[in-house]
Amino acid sequence: MGMTMSQKILAAKAGLDIVRPGDLIEAKLDLVLGNDITTPVAVKEFDKFGFTKVFDKDKIAIVLDHYTPCKDIASAELCATAREFANRFDITHFYDVGTMGIEHALLPEKGLTAPGELIIGADSHTCTYGALGAFSTGVGSTDMAAGMIKGSLWFKVPAAIRVVLTGALQPYVSGKDVILHLIGLIGVDGALYQSLEFTGDGIGNLTMDDRFTIANMAIEAGAKNGIFPVDDQTLAYMKDRVDREYQIFTADPDAEYEGEVVIDLNQLKPTVALPHLPSNTKTVDEVQGMRIDQVIIGSCTNGRMEDMRVTAEILRGKTVAKGVRCIIIPATQEIYRQSIVEGLMEIFIDAGAAVSTPTCGPCIGGHMGVMSAGERTVATTNRNFVGRMGHVTSEIILASPAVAAASAIAGVLVGPEDSPCATGQGQSTVSYR
Amino acid sequence: MTTGTVFRYGDNVDTDVIIPARYLNDPDPAALARHCMEDIDPDFAKNVRPGDIIVAGRNFGCGSSREHAPLSIKACGVTCVIAKSFARIFYRNAINIGFPILECPEAVDGINPGDQVSVDFDSGTIRNETTGESFQATAFPPFLQNIIRHGGLLASIKAEEV
Numbered sequence: 001m002g003m004t005m006s007q008k009i010l011a012a013k014a015g016l017d018i019v020r021p022g023d024l025i026e027a028k029l030d031l032v033l034g035n036d037i038t039t040p041v042a043v044k045e046f047d048k049f050g051f052t053k054v055f056d057k058d059k060i061a062i063v064l065d066h067y068t069p070c071k072d073i074a075s076a077e078l079c080a081t082a083r084e085f086a087n088r089f090d091i092t093h094f095y096d097v098g099t100m101g102i103e104h105a106l107l108p109e110k111g112l113t114a115p116g117e118l119i120i121g122a123d124s125h126t127c128t129y130g131a132l133g134a135f136s137t138g139v140g141s142t143d144m145a146a147g148m149i150k151g152s153l154w155f156k157v158p159a160a161i162r163v164v165l166t167g168a169l170q171p172y173v174s175g176k177d178v179i180l181h182l183i184g185l186i187g188v189d190g191a192l193y194q195s196l197e198f199t200g201d202g203i204g205n206l207t208m209d210d211r212f213t214i215a216n217m218a219i220e221a222g223a224k225n226g227i228f229p230v231d232d233q234t235l236a237y238m239k240d241r242v243d244r245e246y247q248i249f250t251a252d253p254d255a256e257y258e259g260e261v262v263i264d265l266n267q268l269k270p271t272v273a274l275p276h277l278p279s280n281t282k283t284v285d286e287v288q289g290m291r292i293d294q295v296i297i298g299s300c301t302n303g304r305m306e307d308m309r310v311t312a313e314i315l316r317g318k319t320v321a322k323g324v325r326c327i328i329i330p331a332t333q334e335i336y337r338q339s340i341v342e343g344l345m346e347i348f349i350d351a352g353a354a355v356s357t358p359t360c361g362p363c364i365g366g367h368m369g370v371m372s373a374g375e376r377t378v379a380t381t382n383r384n385f386v387g388r389m390g391h392v393t394s395e396i397i398l399a400s401p402a403v404a405a406a407s408a409i410a411g412v413l414v415g416p417e418d419s420p421c422a423t424g425q426g427q428s429t430v431s432y433r
Numbered sequence: 434m435t436t437g438t439v440f441r442y443g444d445n446v447d448t449d450v451i452i453p454a455r456y457l458n459d460p461d462p463a464a465l466a467r468h469c470m471e472d473i474d475p476d477f478a479k480n481v482r483p484g485d486i487i488v489a490g491r492n493f494g495c496g497s498s499r500e501h502a503p504l505s506i507k508a509c510g511v512t513c514v515i516a517k518s519f520a521r522i523f524y525r526n527a528i529n530i531g532f533p534i535l536e537c538p539e540a541v542d543g544i545n546p547g548d549q550v551s552v553d554f555d556s557g558t559i560r561n562e563t564t565g566e567s568f569q570a571t572a573f574p575p576f577l578q579n580i581i582r583h584g585g586l587l588a589s590i591k592a593e594e595v
Binding site for chain 1 (some may be wrong): 445449450453455457458459472491492497499520529530576577585591
């Protein structure tokens with residue numbers, strides 16, 4: 001019996017020839033990540049137990065992105081704690097306001113994540129880097145502290161579900177629709193304690209930004225990680241970003257999977273998740289016309305360059321509907337700058353959208369778009385739990401940037417013109433065994 | 434052995450309702466405890482007493498990686514969470530801060546809100562004192578028991594160093 005891609009990376013990092021699902025192993029880490037919410041808790045524990053060294057100042061990334069630029073005194077104190085720690089140990093990859101971006105868009109962009117690497121982050125969406133063929137997973141603050149101290153961590157080796165993607169997506173259907181569809185199919189604990197291993201000839205038709213979005217939301221199906229094979233597109237992405245050596249792993253042909261899902265990308269329609277679970281999915285044509293108050297386009301899920309471009313394509317020459325607030329947040333400074341160079345910012349502002357410096361802000365109801373009682377937002381973020389973006393009676397509909405932008409103009413939930421919802425194509429049928 | 438009154442919840446209790454992100458700017462456990470479970474059970478923080486137990490369905494603690502979630506529950510004086518299953522980051526976080534959690538679907542189905550429940554952490558035995566029924570939770574592997582016995586991951590690493 002062979003090993004999955006995830007299992008092979010874990011085995012290599014643990015110095016073992018073979019690992020099996022359920023094995024408890026200690027594995028070496030290539031990168032340890034924390035943000036302004038989770039790092040201070042890690043620092044407190046680190047100091048409480050009197051540790052005085054970090055394992056490698058070049059293999060720790062601290063990104064102040066959640067409540068920043070600081071929304072209040074309490075969050076400023078959190079950043080001060082993280083900043084002091086970064087200075088104390090001369091942490092190489094410390095990103096503060098001005099250079100920071102949303103961590104899971106920023107780290108790949110800066111070349112800090114590479115295929116075959118083992119990455120932990122005190123942020124649940126750390127699973128994003130599986131798009132590059134890395135094993136990356138979210139952990140808590142104590143794990144972050146332990147990782148910074150030892151450079152290794154305990155893992156339970158996960159079993160896996162194979163997700164076979166075939167065909168190609170239709171216009172205005174994107175990685176977000178793929179992952180929402182998958183979560184709708186298997187549920188928010190459908191991959192609990194497991195890896196989601198993506199495979200199939202459809203992967204070649206997905207852009208890197210699509211893959212980042214898909215891997216990013218693996219956690220929303222309960223998965224430990226989501227992982228893509230490394231192909232020419234991955235290598236092209238790595239070029240000019242990473243000059244260190246990295247290893248490419250592939251799943252064994254006889255690897256065992258506990259389940260298999262097959263998704264024909266041709267058949268997918270723009271998909272949304274209605275309140276209050278990411279698995280509460282519908283195709284847009286089933287639910288269009290729902291009243292909305294706000295649109296948020298950004299986050300670690302959908303604040304990348306392609307997301308900005310499709311948003312601009314739909315907003316060009318149009319105006320955000322009266323009564324709707326539209327906030328667009330490029331995920332990093334590079335994406336922000338490129339959006340200016342390409343003239344996208346002008347389109348956003350002319351359409352009546354607000355544009356913000358990078359921040360996680362609204363996704364967690366932190367700042368920049370918090371909702372009042374009974375309000376409803378179409379968001380390109382990743383979670384629509386009760387109270388996540390504001391008042392406990394407010395609602396979040398998760399959607400792709402194309403659906404969010406089209407809805408901003410219409411003032412109600414709709415799919416973009418020329419997408420399969422408008423043309424009547426697509427079935428969104430799949431098999432799950 | 435511990436005995437307490439049960440607060441009973443359903444499936445997919447997420448970390449945003451355990452401790453909403455709007456309160457994460459103050460990570461002091463006592464401050465977090467004041468808002469624990471606020472968006473699913475506004476009276477929880479007022480009604481919970483030291484020694485009480487949370488019992489819930491599948492996928493408890495899904496969502497964000499915030500360790501503030503088990504910290505806030507622990508700071509309320511809750512002695513353990515019994516669930517049908519736990520989201521994996523919550524599972525790790527609870528072990529890493531030395532907070533006991535038990536997976537036992539049968540017990541969850543056999544316990545109602547307000548029941549008196551006893552838990553023997555060494556044996557994993559759960560007894561519903563109200564109904565007299567007993568259940569057996571899955572035991573943690575020795576490696577994880579060792580972390581819990583030390584009171585958490587960093588304490589166990591420190592102990593290895595000495």
